[in-house]
Amino acid sequence: MAPVDYARPLTASGNLRRRRVIDRLMRGSATAAALVAVAILGLMVFAIAQRGAGEISFAFLTQNSPEQLYSAGGGIANAIIGTALMVALATAVALPLGVLIAVYLTEYATARTASPIRLALDLLYGLPSIVIAIFIYGALVYGSGQTGFYASLALAIIMLPLIARTTGEALALVPKELRDASHALGISRWRTTVGITIPSALGGILTGTVLAIARAAGETAPMLLLASVFDNTKTSFDIFGQALPNIPYEIFNLAESGGTVNVAKAWGAALVLVIIVLIASLGARALQIRSTRMMTRR
Amino acid sequence: MVVTALASIVAIVLIVLVVYEIVNSAEPAISKYGLGFLGHQTWNNYTVFGAATLIYGTVATAAGALLIAAPLGIAIGLYLSLFSDRRTAAIIGPLVETLAAVPSVIIGLWGLIVLGPFLRSTIEPALHDVLGFIPLFGTPSATGSGVFTAMIVLAIMALPIIAAITRDLFLTVPAELKDGALALGATHWEMVRGVVLSSMRPGIASACILGVSRALGEAIAALQVIGSVFQISSNLFGNGNTLGATIAIQAQADNSHLQTASVFYLAVILLGIELLVNLAAQAIVRHYRLPSVTGPTATAAASGRT
Numbered sequence: 161m162a163p164v165d166y167a168r169p170l171t172a173s174g175n176l177r178r179r180r181v182i183d184r185l186m187r188g189s190a191t192a193a194a195l196v197a198v199a200i201l202g203l204m205v206f207a208i209a210q211r212g213a214g215e216i217s218f219a220f221l222t223q224n225s226p227e228q229l230y231s232a233g234g235g236i237a238n239a240i241i242g243t244a245l246m247v248a249l250a251t252a253v254a255l256p257l258g259v260l261i262a263v264y265l266t267e268y269a270t271a272r273t274a275s276p277i278r279l280a281l282d283l284l285y286g287l288p289s290i291v292i293a294i295f296i297y298g299a300l301v302y303g304s305g306q307t308g309f310y311a312s313l314a315l316a317i318i319m320l321p322l323i324a325r326t327t328g329e330a331l332a333l334v335p336k337e338l339r340d341a342s343h344a345l346g347i348s349r350w351r352t353t354v355g356i357t358i359p360s361a362l363g364g365i366l367t368g369t370v371l372a373i374a375r376a377a378g379e380t381a382p383m384l385l386l387a388s389v390f391d392n393t394k395t396s397f398d399i400f401g402q403a404l405p406n407i408p409y410e411i412f413n414l415a416e417s418g419g420t421v422n423v424a425k426a427w428g429a430a431l432v433l434v435i436i437v438l439i440a441s442l443g444a445r446a447l448q449i450r451s452t453r454m455m456t457r458r
Numbered sequence: 459m460v461v462t463a464l465a466s467i468v469a470i471v472l473i474v475l476v477v478y479e480i481v482n483s484a485e486p487a488i489s490k491y492g493l494g495f496l497g498h499q500t501w502n503n504y505t506v507f508g509a510a511t512l513i514y515g516t517v518a519t520a521a522g523a524l525l526i527a528a529p530l531g532i533a534i535g536l537y538l539s540l541f542s543d544r545r546t547a548a549i550i551g552p553l554v555e556t557l558a559a560v561p562s563v564i565i566g567l568w569g570l571i572v573l574g575p576f577l578r579s580t581i582e583p584a585l586h587d588v589l590g591f592i593p594l595f596g597t598p599s600a601t602g603s604g605v606f607t608a609m610i611v612l613a614i615m616a617l618p619i620i621a622a623i624t625r626d627l628f629l630t631v632p633a634e635l636k637d638g639a640l641a642l643g644a645t646h647w648e649m650v651r652g653v654v655l656s657s658m659r660p661g662i663a664s665a666c667i668l669g670v671s672r673a674l675g676e677a678i679a680a681l682q683v684i685g686s687v688f689q690i691s692s693n694l695f696g697n698g699n700t701l702g703a704t705i706a707i708q709a710q711a712d713n714s715h716l717q718t719a720s721v722f723y724l725a726v727i728l729l730g731i732e733l734l735v736n737l738a739a740q741a742i743v744r745h746y747r748l749p750s751v752t753g754p755t756a757t758a759a760a761s762g763r764t
Contacts, residue, residue, distance in 0.1 A: 183645035187541050193533035194542070194550050197621065200614055201557045207572050208564065257465050264462035273466075279740065280469040286668070286736035287476065287729070288675025290702045294709055294725045295476045298483040302718070317472060324469070350459065378561025380678040381702075385709050408563050412678065415567050423571065430564045441559045445552060 208430050215428025225392040225405075232421050236429050238395040242404030246308050246387065247376050249399060250315035255369055257316075258323030259358070265324075266331040267353055285321035292317050293382040306386050308399035311406075314382035319372035326371065330364020330451075331357060363451020367444045374440035378433060380408035388413075407433045480729055484722035486715060495723055501688045501704075504713050507720035509727055511688045515605065515698040516728070519680065520673040522609030522694070523616050527673075528666050530613075531620025535665075536650060538621070539628035540636075551625070558618035566682030569611040574602025574683055582606065582695050596693030603685040605698040611679050616669035623665035627658050627748070660746040667739040675732055677702030701728040 220235035261281070265274050296314045334357050342352040358365070387403040390396065396404055407429055414426035481488075487495065487507065498508025534554060538547045582598035589595045599606070631654050639649040655662070677700075685697030686707065701724050708721050742748070 179645050179648065183647040186647040186650070190533040190537040190541050193530045194537040194554070196530060197534055197554050197557060197617060198550060200617075201553055201560075203572075204560065204565070204568050207568055257468060260462045260465035261469055264459075264466045268459055268462060269466070273463075277466045277469055280473045282740055283473050283733060283736055284469060286671055286732060286739075288672075288677065288702060288732060290675065290677035290705050291476065291480070291725055291729050291732065294705055294722065295479050297709055298722060299475070299479045302483070320469070320472075374559055378559075378563065380561065380563040381706055384678070384706050388710075408561060411563050411567060412682070415570060415682065426567055430567055433561060434564060437559055437561060438556070441556060 205434070208427060208434055211424070211427035212429075212431025215424055216431060220428055221432070224395060225410075227393055236405075236407060236410055236425075236432065238392065239405040239407045239410040239429070240432065241395055241397070242308065242387070243377055243406040243408070245397065245399050246312045246315060246404060246406060247373055249309065249312040250319055250376055251369065251373060253312065253316040254319035254323055254372065258320050258368075258372075259327050259365060261320075261324040262327035262331055263353055263358070265328050267349070267357070281321045281324055284317065285325070288381075289314075289318055289379050290381040290385075293385040296382070297385045301386055306389055306403035307401060308387060308396075308404035311382050311386040311403070312399070314386055315376040315379060318379060318382070319376050322372040322375065323365075323368050326368025327361070327365045330361035330368070333364065334360045363447055363454065367448040367451065370440050370444040370447065374437045374444065377440070378408055378437055380412055383409040384412065407436075477729065477733075480722055480725045484719055484726045487719035487723040488726070490716065491720075491723070495720075496727070499688070499690065501720075503708070503711065503717065505716075507717065507723075509701070509724055511690050512699055512701045512704055512724060513727065514690045515684065516674055516700040516702070516731075518698070519605060519608045519612055519684070519700060520670050522605070523612035523673040524666060524670045526609065526613035527616040527620055527669055531617050531665070531669060532624050532662060534617075534621035535624025535628055536654070538625040540650060540654065541646070551622075554618050554621050557614070558622070562615065562676055562679040563682070565611055565614060566679035569607055569679060569683040570603065573610065574599075574604075574607045576602075577607055577610065578602040578695075586695070593692040594694050596691075596695055599685075599695045599697070601685070603683050603697060604695050605684060605691075606694040608680050608684040608698070608700070609694070611683050612673040612676055615676060615679065616673045619672055620665050620669040623668060624658075624662055627661040627665065628654055631657060660742050661748045664739040664742040664748070667735055667742070671732060671735045671739070674735065675702055675728065677706040681706050701725075701731075 217235075219233070221240070222237050223233075223235040224238045225236070226232070226234035261277065265277060269277065292314050296310050296317075300310045300313070338356055338360060339352055342356045343349070347355070383406050387406055388409050390403045390405050392405055392410075396402055398404075411426050411429045411433065414422040414429065491498065491507070495507070495509050496513065497510050498506075499510045500506045500508050501511065538551050538554070542550065578598055578601070582595075585595045586598055635653050635657070636649055639653045640646070644652060680700045681703035684699060684703060686699050686703060687697035688699055689697065691698065705721055705724050705728065708717065711721075712718050
């Protein structure tokens with residue numbers, strides 16, 4: 161056995177040194193990867209803010225498109241209204257349905273009945289929006305024409321699995337004791353769900369809904385197929401009768417038609433959409449922090 | 459009880475309806491072309507339709523996106539779950555998830571006007587000069603649009619999905635295992651490689667599958683940056699086309715019944731690929747009893763992380 165040199169300083173050498181260098185290298189590259197993602201987001205937001213800020217004015221938010229596509233001036237007021245209407249209608253369809261599904265899965269379903277429903281939700285979640293769009297196109301629009309309602313239906317299908325999943329997760333967090341206490345008082349299962357469980361999970365349900373709204377507001381593929389033929393100089397509220405102008409299609413159309421004026425307007429509309437989506441995401445996050453805090457305090 | 463059960467059946471009915479309606483609408487093209495449609499390269503908008511160039515474009519762009527997004531995304535997942543302190547993770551995690559919330563049309567707009575021209579003027583010539591002997595890195599594109607730009611754009615969309623799912627997976631590795639490895643004298647990285655990565659391999663695979671599923675199905679951003687040319691070119695910087703992009707732009711063209719049916723046939727192919735890919739991810743999750751995974755937004759709410 162080699163004699164131990166007790167005077168040697170306690171620093172890594174040889175193999176251990178190599179292992180530590182690798183360790184530092186790997187940790188460094190993981191940090192770098194995270195910075196790359198943040199940088200991409202930063203570059204994107206910077207580009208949108210820089211190019212879009214100049215476009216946004218009171219007129220841009222309150223006027224409709226000018227008569228001629230390539231002329232300056234005008235705004236996206238009708239598109240903002242159309243997006244708001246369609247997303248609202250989609251939420252009105254998807255929210256009750258999503259909550260009902262989540263209630264069934266957490267409160268009533270057995271393992272055997274839950275499994276196919278969960279699978280269906282996961283598959284729906286995984287369907288690209290273009291596939292959902294062409295499904296509605298083939299089922300309802302082809303041969304009869306676009307309406308805002310059909311676009312809303314596509315958005316609702318996109319929102320449904322998101323809302324069902326987040327609601328299910330929120331319901332699962334409700335303590336079992338609450339339900340047991342309610343049962344012990346002789347309250348029926350259904351009234352317990354409506355009166356106790358759902359109110360306790362309201363924060364989580366709202367979070368999921370707001371996230372789904374943020375996602376739906378930016379969906380472009382359904383708009384391209386289901387809400388793209390309209391008179392862009394007019395404001396329409398006739399959601400069941402005709403296609404409504406909307407922000408995502410406006411951005412797509414302006415960018416594709418080219419020309420400096422149009423592309424500049426596309427950036428303006430993009431900034432408006434990003435602000436809407438970011439506010440919704442941040443709102444959802446704040447809601448989520450609040451509701452988890454309330455749940456854990458109990 | 460009955461109402462909730464009925465609502466749940468809606469979810470199943472929807473999936474069945476989607477498949478039925480799309481296959482049914484594609485019927486004229488399916489009966490005319492059969493499976494030959496998959497291998498046929500011509501698409502002339504009026505009389506002759508084939509999907510080969512689109513299948514190639516879809517698979518090539520998604521594969522490229524995965525090649526870029528998988529290592530980056532897994533590294534971010536590791537950083538957020540194991541290498542960073544709680545406070546920085548609480549800032550960077552939400553930022554990465556915000557990337558997933560940016561609408562595709564805006565990423566496409568950015569890709570078309572900012573990223574594409576940048577790639578064309580700097581990255582593409584550099585790659586061409588150094589690696590030009592490989593046919594993949596041919597002459598840089600004329601406009602900035604092309605397969606390569608689409609790969610990067612799709613990678614940006616897949617990245618936050620892979621990062622968020624792997625982060626949540628890595629957080630589930632028991633502390634005893636990690637501490638055990640460290641107590642045996644392993645460095646942090648050796649612990650990660652030996653304990654975290656090796657025990658989470660199936661989960662990482664399903665995260666990557668879900669990321670690639672997003673890239674395969676993205677229509678709008680791909681349409682904006684890929685150049686929409688029906689061709690199979692070995693040059694990454696050339697133009698191409700994808701299934702989703704063609705469905706988006708041609709569904710309403712309706713030059714003939716056959717064209718519309720062919721577009722629906724494309725949707726059948728895309729639907730088939732997506733169902734297969736998602737079922738694979740679910741099968742892995744179920745087989746290995748992993749915590750259920752879907753996407754950044756859902757997982758964020760699930761884990762209650764901020």
